[in-house]
Amino acid sequence: MSSTESPDTGSAAALPVPPAGPGPQAGPAETVRTVTLPRLTLTVRAPAGTPSGQDGDGEYGDAGSRRPRERALYVHGLGGSSRNWSALMPLLADRVDGEALDLPGFGASPPPEDGNHSVSAQARAVIRYLDASGHGPVHLIGNSLGGAASTRVAAVRPDLVRTLTLISPALPELRPQLAAVPTALLAVPGVARLFSRLTHDWTPERRTREVLALCYGDPAQVTPEGFDSAVDEFARRLELPYFWEVMERSARGLVNAYTLGGQHNLWRQAERVLAPTLLVYGGRDRLVSHRMARRAAAAFRGSRLLTLPEAGHVAMMEYPEAVARAFRELLDGATTEPTEITVDAGRS
Incomplete structure (x- = not known):
């Protein structure tokens, strides 16, 4: 584990969640x-050349030879x-042939018809997509809220999950980070609309700067192109x-998930996960x-770990090379014992 201390989290967050984050438009x-x-419509993004929507194992290797390929599904926060x-x-x-979902109500996916934005509902959306596509079992990779939903998927449908990678998963904390409190406040009825009115005059540039300051360990790492895209x-x-409305209901769903007991408790479900698991945590994570x-x-x-x-x-956006190396090691099964790695700063 890192001995690095968390930065000061005493300042109030302007918007307690990332809107989408720097990243290229589809091109x-x-x-x-x-x-x-x-009753559900999902938007799916994939690198060009990924055989999205194909059934079976009829993908091609680099040399054009037919060979089976494993699938990965990425779930955002x-x-x-x-x-x-x-x-x-x-x-x-x-x-792996990877695909990333826009969860219901986020990205380009419209809200679900039933208006349910609970963690369980997000997990069901992932399960429904995997069942419909026939792509399972997949390497399931989730961040934050997506990590909580992915934990549920792996616990209740182990047949769909080959490996599990969780990046800053939103699992219950007895003492949440101070900077995460505004996220919880969004769950209170009316607070999201109040925040909208109070920040009505804020420019998208200001909102984006506040979000990046909250979500990145070092916002200066974001390129000008990435900032403009965000x-x-x-x-x-x-x-x-x-x-x-989606922000309010999703925040409420996450807060409710933190209070569930019994077999639906996220920590209890974590103990039920059978898939090999990679955990990624940031030393400067304020959420x-x-x-x-x-x-x-x-x-x-x-x-x-x-x-x-x-x-x-959002380590997958800040240090994608380090996360990719750890994922490859998970796939390779380099050791049979749990491992713990601390990576120094830098994008090596």
Whole structure:
């Protein structure tokens, strides 16, 4: 584990979740498609060349020879989108055919018809997509809220999960980070709309700077192009008539998940996960404390733990190369014993 102390979290967050995060728009490097299921529509992003929507194992290798390929599914966090994975997916494309979902109400996916934004509902959306696509078992990779939903999926449908990778998973904390309190406040009825009114005059640029300061260990790592992309996406999302309602209901769903007991408790479900698990925590994460890393490593049997002292809440966007290396080691099964790695700052 890292001995790096968390930065001061005493300042109030302007918006307690990332809108989508820096990442390329769909272009030559990515494809985006819409999947329609009964009462649910999902947007799916994949690197160009990924055989999305194909059934069976009829993919091609680099030399054009037919060979089976394993699948990966990426699940973003509260307020994020499939674009959060645009830096990581290409780094793993030689090993897995990856797809990233826009969860219901986020990215380009419309809200679910039943209005249910609980963690269990997000997990069901993932399960429904995997069942419909026939792609399971997959390497399931989740961040924050997506990590909580992915934990549920792995616990209740082990047949769908080959390995589990959790990046700053939103698992219950007895003493949440101070900077995470505004996220919990969004769950209170009316607070999201109040925040919308109070920040009505804020520019998308200001909102984006506040978000990046909250979610990144070092916001200076964001390129000008990445910042402009995030601003454009934030401006688009703010125009959606359901933006604040989805934020409120999703935050409430996450808070409710923290209070569940019995077999539905997220920590209890973590103990039920059978898939080999990689845990990734950032030493500068202001939303999920890196102090939870050891508890998570104990809960997920035989798990591997990667600690990135300089990373914040979105390590797959800040240090994609380090996360990719750890994922490859998970696939390779380098050891049979749980491992713990601390990676120094830098993008090596």
